[in-house]
Amino acid sequence: MIGFVLRRLAQMLPVLLLASLAIWAMVYAVPGSPVGALVGENATPEQIQATIARLGLDRPMLLQYWSWLHHALEGDFGLSIQNREPVVTLILQRIPATLQLGLSASAVGLALGVPVALASALRPRGWLDRMLSGWSALALGVPTFWLGILLILLFAVRLRWLPSVSAYVPVMDDPAGALRNTLLPALTLGVYVSGIFARFLRAALLGELRADYVRTARSKGLRERDVIGRHVLRNALLPFVTIVGLMTASFIGGAVVTEAVFTYPGLGRLLIQAIDARDYPLIQGCIMCILVIYIGINVLVDVLYAYIDPRIDYG
Amino acid sequence: MRLALKHPGAALGIAFLAVVLLASFVAPLILPLDPLAQDFTATLDPPSAAHWFGTDELGRDILARVIAGARTSLTTAAGAVLIAGCIGVPIGLVAGFFGGWRDAVLMRLVDVLLALPGILFAMALIAVIGRSQMAALVAVGITGIPGFARITRAQVLALRRLDFVLAVEAMGGSASYSMFRTVLPNAWSPILVQVVILTSVAILLEAALAFLGVGIPPPAPSWGDMLRTGKQYLYEAPTYAVLPGLVLTLTILSLDTIGRTLARVLEDRQGAHLATLDEPA
Numbered sequence: 001m002i003g004f005v006l007r008r009l010a011q012m013l014p015v016l017l018l019a020s021l022a023i024w025a026m027v028y029a030v031p032g033s034p035v036g037a038l039v040g041e042n043a044t045p046e047q048i049q050a051t052i053a054r055l056g057l058d059r060p061m062l063l064q065y066w067s068w069l070h071h072a073l074e075g076d077f078g079l080s081i082q083n084r085e086p087v088v089t090l091i092l093q094r095i096p097a098t099l100q101l102g103l104s105a106s107a108v109g110l111a112l113g114v115p116v117a118l119a120s121a122l123r124p125r126g127w128l129d130r131m132l133s134g135w136s137a138l139a140l141g142v143p144t145f146w147l148g149i150l151l152i153l154l155f156a157v158r159l160r161w162l163p164s165v166s167a168y169v170p171v172m173d174d175p176a177g178a179l180r181n182t183l184l185p186a187l188t189l190g191v192y193v194s195g196i197f198a199r200f201l202r203a204a205l206l207g208e209l210r211a212d213y214v215r216t217a218r219s220k221g222l223r224e225r226d227v228i229g230r231h232v233l234r235n236a237l238l239p240f241v242t243i244v245g246l247m248t249a250s251f252i253g254g255a256v257v258t259e260a261v262f263t264y265p266g267l268g269r270l271l272i273q274a275i276d277a278r279d280y281p282l283i284q285g286c287i288m289c290i291l292v293i294y295i296g297i298n299v300l301v302d303v304l305y306a307y308i309d310p311r312i313d314y315g
Numbered sequence: 316m317r318l319a320l321k322h323p324g325a326a327l328g329i330a331f332l333a334v335v336l337l338a339s340f341v342a343p344l345i346l347p348l349d350p351l352a353q354d355f356t357a358t359l360d361p362p363s364a365a366h367w368f369g370t371d372e373l374g375r376d377i378l379a380r381v382i383a384g385a386r387t388s389l390t391t392a393a394g395a396v397l398i399a400g401c402i403g404v405p406i407g408l409v410a411g412f413f414g415g416w417r418d419a420v421l422m423r424l425v426d427v428l429l430a431l432p433g434i435l436f437a438m439a440l441i442a443v444i445g446r447s448q449m450a451a452l453v454a455v456g457i458t459g460i461p462g463f464a465r466i467t468r469a470q471v472l473a474l475r476r477l478d479f480v481l482a483v484e485a486m487g488g489s490a491s492y493s494m495f496r497t498v499l500p501n502a503w504s505p506i507l508v509q510v511v512i513l514t515s516v517a518i519l520l521e522a523a524l525a526f527l528g529v530g531i532p533p534p535a536p537s538w539g540d541m542l543r544t545g546k547q548y549l550y551e552a553p554t555y556a557v558l559p560g561l562v563l564t565l566t567i568l569s570l571d572t573i574g575r576t577l578a579r580v581l582e583d584r585q586g587a588h589l590a591t592l593d594e595p596a
Contacts, residue, residue: 018424018427019427026442026443031445137575141568141571142568143560143563143564143567145522145542145560146542146556146561149546149560150560153556157553164549256435257434257527260526260527261546271435272527275438275441276528283439294432
């Protein structure tokens, strides 16, 4: 088991190394000097000296990369150019907000996607199936930023039920406030991902329904509800776990657009602000952090999958 | 015509795209539409006979800007798909045809591209090279490479085992002859489907970048940028963000429907002779 986890992590290492090389090389591709990109144009001579010393900007490139990576592994991405705070602190502040939105969006996606998939898989090619596959196409095709704007127009501008700008309110502190603030962005993301969930689970269910054991169960006279609930659904949910995990992972960083629509203070918005301000240490830190979380969840999902599916051994 | 009746969704999509294309490339030549003309006596007007989609915060005609934005959007998407195809298809071709270390190295590189959500990659790239139409085009194009590479590779892998490809090899045809004259011409149909679907993804991604304020810089009209500005005037002029968004959404849905219908039609047509492929040799 531990060996399996380590092996999966080791497979991810080249990807992470290559990506980190690209992220590091970013500041060298920026027009102007890398020192300027790292400390900003208004830096004092002391700050410039400190950065040159910390990253050894006068040493060979490979050594510079090594020392940057070394610091990055310790969570040190340097100071933000905008307010001279450590990049790690800024990132850590945003993680709870991003997690709350990502998890609630996945919950909305499941609540919408699973019934849709069940309803359409039980009567494939029927009228309900056609309508619901239309829903999936719509959910995937409508840009999240337009859907978000429509929701704001309806619930905030017209009905005045919910705020048009979503703040981060921790669920633990104020459940009602958290609901008011997270509902619209979670709905926007959730509708989109429900399209993916529905398509995927429908295909998995149809695959299982054709299996021999379903015929056996039915011929034994099992009620249809038990055949579906106990056998088919269980087997179809297995591969589904992977896709749910992957989507949740991509919400961590991929919710950039939705966070922008609702001005929600998550990790994605931090990245946009960093890009706007040309705050390169913060850009590097955000992208590296999002990448590590994304790959980490990927590995976790693989492990979880192997754990719940007895047919997969850790070899 | 028979195909259009059989697939009404795709037919509607083609009709809508034709209208958008016609409007964006022909209408400016005959109609007095100026996307940059400002009129400060008529700012944020609701839709009217003079301005069908209303006017924006500088009194510019929103319909004229949507039409001009279509041109930017479609040309950027086309350029991006061209880049993605010109790099992705050869990668998939070489990886699938030769296998071995070439396959391992090329596909690992593609995996790295896939490791980041496309929009993040595009944003990071634009952060480095700066905002311009070219930057948006290249950034969106690069995110499309994995799609082409994977589709082409899968298709080449399936074709590679077929008798007519083996025959070319047995008769002493060179690798490049076999690759470009025998395998590639038979791999086009899924690549074509990928072109249509990726165009819709490219339009969406370009609009998302503009919405985030890192796409094509203003004052050039772009759909994403109009949504970004329109979002600031939701109370004063709700139609400002809604109508350009509607055109964007319909364009994306049209392309997506056409792509998926095309995939199904090609599948049915090829079904007969592709079905035998999957049997183990």
